[in-house]
Amino acid sequence: MHIQANYSLKPHNSFKVDVSAKYFVEVTKQSDIPVLRSDLKLTSMPWVIIGGGSNILFTHDMNCVIVTCSYDKLKVVKEDEENVWISVGAGMNWHDLVTYTVEQNLWGLENLALIPGKVGAAPVQNIGAYGAEARDTITRVQTLNLFSGERIEFRNSECNFGYRTSIFKQSYTNQLLVHRVTFRLRKLSHGRANLVYDHLRDAFPHEQIPKLTPKEVYDKVVEIRKLRVPDPRIYGNAGSFFKNPLITPEYFEKLLETYPDLPHHKTVENQYKIPAAWLIENSGWKGVKQEKAAVSEKHALFLVNLGGASGEEIRQLAHKIQGDVDQKYGIHLEPEVIII
Template identity: 65%
Template sequence: MHIQANYSLLPHNTFKVQAKTLYYVEINKQSDILTLRTDLTLGSLPWRIIGDGSNLLFTQDFEGVTIRCTFNKIKIVKEDDETVWISVGAGVKWHDLVSYTVENGWWGLENLALIPGTVGAAPVQNIGAYGSEARDSITRVQTLHIYSGQPREFRNAECDFGYRTSIFKQEYLNKLLVHRVTFRLKKLGHGKPNLVYDPLKNALNDYRKEELTPKHIFDTVVRIRRERLPDPSQLGNAGSFFKNPVVDADYLEKLQADYPDIPSHKTLEGNFKIPAAWLIEQCNWKGHSRGPCAVSGKHALVIVNLGHAKGKDIEELAHLVQEDVNHKFGIHLEPEVMIL
C-alpha cells in the first residue's frame, strides 16, 4: 500500500489535464482499507475511487483521498471442454486482458480490444464497442466496501447493467471498490464471432464465418479503432464523450421529416438509438476547436486536449456542443464521461 500527499492525478487521466488530490492511495487487498480507516486524518476525509481515468474529466482538485485498486492477478477458476471462467484483478489493464484471452483462443472479449482503462472499470461503466458489452461475459463482480472493507459479491443479474452504466456507477458510486471480476469465455471451436456491427462484419468479408478466430476479430477491431479514433497517448481524450441518445418512434418520425438521412438503430425495447457523432457533425463541430481543446477531426464523438487544456475548458466545449445539438434537434446529449 502506497500513500502520497498533495498528489498530481496527471498520470491517471487520459485527458491529460492537471488536477491534484489531497491524498492518493493504491489498494491491493481488504486489509489495506481497514488500515487506512484507522488513520484519523484519512478516515475523516471523503474518498473517491478511480481506475486509469480513461472515462473521467477532472475539473478541480479533490480535497480528499483518491483510491485505486492495483490487484493484478489472473487465474482460471473453472473450465470444461467448451468454457473457461477466469478471475481477473481490477488493476489489470483492460487491453492486456483482451490480448491474454485472444492468445489463449478464448471467445468473448475480442470485440472490446484497445479500449483504455482497467478491468475494475469495465463493470462500473459496462464498457462496450462493436456490438459487444462487458456484461455479455461477466458472471461475477467482487467488491470491497470502502468504509468497512467488507467484501461483497454480485452476480451478473444483480449488477443492473445498462447502456454504459451499472449499480456500481449509480447506487454504489464511490462506496464499493471493484476488486476482482470473473468472466465466462468460450474456447476455440465452441464460440462464434459477434458480427452484429456492420463495419466490423464488412471488414471481415474475405473470410467465411467458420474460418474466423478471436485473433481475426481482435486484429480487425484494433485496426479500425486506430484508423477512426485519436490515440490518447498522443492526444489527450477519453474516447466517446457522449452517449448515443435514444428516442421513441414518434420523435424519430418527426426528425425524419426534416432530416430524411438521419441514421438510427432500433433497440430491444422498441425505441431508436441515434448516433451522437452524426448529430454533432450536423452542427458543424467535427474538427473545430475552442481554445486549447477541440472536437476531433477523426471522430465527432471525441473531444481532445490540444496540449494544455484544463478540465473546465473541455467541460465548456462539451456544453457548447450540447447546446447546439439541443437547439437543432431537440435532443440532450448525455455525457458518457464522468465529470468530476
C-alpha cells in the same frame, strides 16, 4: 498499499488534465481498508474511486482521498468442455486482458480491444464497443466496501447493467471498490464472431466469416480503432465523450421528415439509438477548436486536449456542443465521461 500526499493526477487521467489530489491511495487487498480507516486524517475526508482514469474529466484539484485498486492478478478458476472462467484483478490493464484471451483462443472480449482503462472499470461502466458489452461475459464482480472493508460479491443479474451503467455507478458510487471480476469465455470451437456491428462485419470477406478466430476479429477491431480514434498518447481524450441517445419511435418518425438520412439502430426495447457522432458532426462541431480543447478531426464523438487544456475548458466545449445539438435536433446528449 501506497499512500501519497499532494499527488498529481495527470498520469492518472487520459485527458492529461493537470490537477492534484490531497491523497492518492493504491489498494491491493481487503486488509488495506481497515488500516486506511484507522487514520483519522484520511477518514475525515471524502473518498473518490478511480480506475485508470480513462473515463474521467477532472475540472479542479481534488481535496479528497483518491482510491484505486492496483491488484492485477489473473487466474483460471473453472473450465468445462465449452467454457473457461477467469478471475481478473481490477488493476489489470483492460487491453492486456483482451490480448491474453485472444491468445488463448477464447471468444468474448475480442470486440472490446484497445479500450483504454483497467479491468475494474468494465463492470462499473459496462464498457462496450462494436456490438459487445462487458455484461455479456461478466459472471461475478467482487468488491470491497470502502467504509468497512467487507467483501461483497455480485452476480451478473445483481449488477443492474444498462447502457454504460451499472449498480456500482448508480447506487454505490464511491462506496464499493471493484477488486476482482470473473468472466465466462467460450472456447474456440464453441463460439463464433460477434459481427452485429455493420462496420465490423463489412470489414471481412463474406466467405471468411464462418472461419474467423478471436485473434482475427481482435486484429480488425484494433485496425479500425487506430484509424478512427485519436491516440490518447498524442492528444489526451477519454474515448467517447457522449452516450448515443435513445429516442422514441414517435420522435424518430418526426425527425425522419426533416432528416431522411438519419442513421439509427432499433433496440429490442423498441427505441431508436442515434449516433451521437453524427449529431455532433452535422451540428458543425467536428474538428472545431476552442482554446486548448477541440473536437477530434478523426471522430466527432471524441473531445481532445490539444495540450495544456484545463478540465473546465473541455467541459465548456462539451456544454456548447450539447446546446447546439439540443437546439437543432431536440436531443439532449448525456456525457458518458464522468465529470468531477
